[in-house]
Structure formats: structure tokens, C-alpha cells
Amino acid sequence: MRCPCGLGDVYANCCGRFHTGAATAPSADLLMRSRFSAFAVGDAGYLRQTWHPSTRPRRLNLDRHVRWTRLEIVDRSGGGLFDNEGIVEFKAHHTGGVLHERSTFKKVDGRWLYVGATLLTQDRSRTTDVSQSGPPSRSSSPGWRNT
Numbered sequence: 700m701r702c703p704c705g706l707g708d709v710y711a712n713c714c715g716r717f718h719t720g721a722a723t724a725p726s727a728d729l730l731m732r733s734r735f736s737a738f739a740v741g742d743a744g745y746l747r748q749t750w751h752p753s754t755r756p757r758r759l760n761l762d763r764h765v766r767w768t769r770l771e772i773v774d775r776s777g778g779g780l781f782d783n784e785g786i787v788e789f790k791a792h793h794t795g796g797v798l799h800e801r802s803t804f805k806k807v808d809g810r811w812l813y814v815g816a817t818l819l820t821q822d823r824s825r826t827t828d829v830s831q832s833g834p835p836s837r838s839s840s841p842g843w844r845n846t
């Protein structure tokens with residue numbers, strides 16, 4: 700299958716490598732993409748592993764009813780090979796709307812970790828039948844959030 704993050708490669712050669720632990724994301728935006736893909740494939744373990752210990756939730760329940768469909772990276776600063784911090788602004792499209800956030804990442808022991816995010820907007824499509832595919836519940840909400 701094509702990787703959910705939208706880079707165009709097959710999953711196993713893209714974010715799949717990071718999910719299995721075969722490789723680590725070399726930049727904050729690739730970590731961001733791999734976390735989006737982890738939401739898309741339901742890999743809660745990877746989401747916890749890539750969460751900074753200071754903000755990592757004790758439990759992470761992914762909402763099975765939410766399908767993550769597309770990721771747009773809007774902006775980024777830092778987060779490269781020689782940086783220790785980075786910010787990635789993104790729009791994550793899901794079956795209930797679009798999540799627009801700026802996420803902060805830090806490199807710890809050579810690995811990029813997600814620290815937290817500022818929620819910019821959460822557009823919820825009114826055309827979607829909420830009973831079938833509602834917006835993310837707070838528990839999974841949608842996990843990017845540091846709440």
C-alpha cells in the first residue's frame with residue numbers, strides 16, 4: 700500500500716521503516732509524517748515511543764472510527780539533521796474534517812520526539828454523517844494534542 704503520509708512511496712519503504720524500528724526519522728517533518736501514518740494504521744505503540752516523556756500520555760486510545768486520509772505540511776522551521784528542535788505546521792485531514800496544528804519536536808539522544816502542539820483550527824465538516832464517522836473523540840484527540 701502507499702504510505703498514508705503522502706510522500707508517494709510504499710508504506711514499507713516510507714513510514715513503515717520507522718514504525719518497525721528499522722530506521723529512525725532523521726528530521727522533525729519525517730517524524731511528523733510517520734506519526735500521521737501511525738494514526739492512519741493504528742500504531743499506538745509508535746505514537747507513545749515518539750512522544751517526549753514530559754508530555755507523553757499514560758494511555759493512548761486511538762479512535763477506530765476516525766480515518767486519517769491526508770497530510771499537508773504547511774510550514775516548518777528547524778527540525779533538520781543539525782537541529783535539536785523543530786516546529787512543523789500541518790493540516791491533517793480525517794473523515795470528520797481537518798486538524799490544523801503547529802507541533803513542536805525535540806531531538807533527544809539522536810531521536811526526534813513530539814513534544815506538543817498549538818491547535819490552530821479544527822474544521823468539522825457538517826456534511827459528514829456524524830453517527831458514522833464523527834470527529835475524533837477527546838481520548839484520541841487526535842493524539843497530537845498535549846492535553
Ligand SMILES: [Zn+2]
Binds near residue numbers: 705706713714715733
Ligand atoms: Zn510515509
